[in-house]
Amino acid sequence: MNLPNKLTILRVIMIPFFVFFLLLGGGAHAAYRYIAAAIFIIASFTDMLDGMIARKYGLVTNFGKFMDPLADKLLVCSGLICFTALDQLAAWIVIIIISREFIISGFRLVASDNGVVIAASKWGKFKTVSQMIMSVLLILNIPLLSPVTAAFTCIAVLLTVVSLIDYIAKNYKVLTEGSM
Secondary structure (H helix, E strand, C coil), X not given: CCHHHHHHHHHHHHHHHHHHHHHHHHHCCHHHHHHHHHHXXXXXXXXXXXXXXXXXXXXXXXXXXXXXXXXXXXXXXHHHHHHHHCCCCCHHXXXXXXXXXXXXXXXXXHHHHCCCCCCCCHHHHHHHHHHHHHHHXXXXXXXXXXXXXXXXXXXXXXXXXXXXXXXXXXXXXXXXCCCC
């Protein structure tokens, strides 16, 4: 198993610890939140790092192609569900974000069956970064930063919708014609 794949597995292993510390004490203790934030930031960093290493050294594997996006979705979606449980994020926001992930995963599955690879778009990358910044702000839950957190939540939702529309517009032929 190569280093990028080990980093992806590490990210998946970190998720239960992130959730544990985020929810510990009902999410009310700042110390636990700082630990959760550190875990989330490190896990997010492994996402960037594993991709860079895999591309730079030609270590792209089928396992990595499958597990890397799955690990990302598990990390972000776990946080979103926790934020809803902690009454920090409206359920409709979580539904929009998670629905987009299911739709894109479905598109990729159909495309894959037709021998087509749907690469991440710039909008998808912007969406991911905005969701990760939003998540860190929600984890830290600093009252002084509430306007910034609200702004990044709006940006994350907007980019989630824009990236979905972008994927559909660029790849709708995968569903209608079976190939691109």
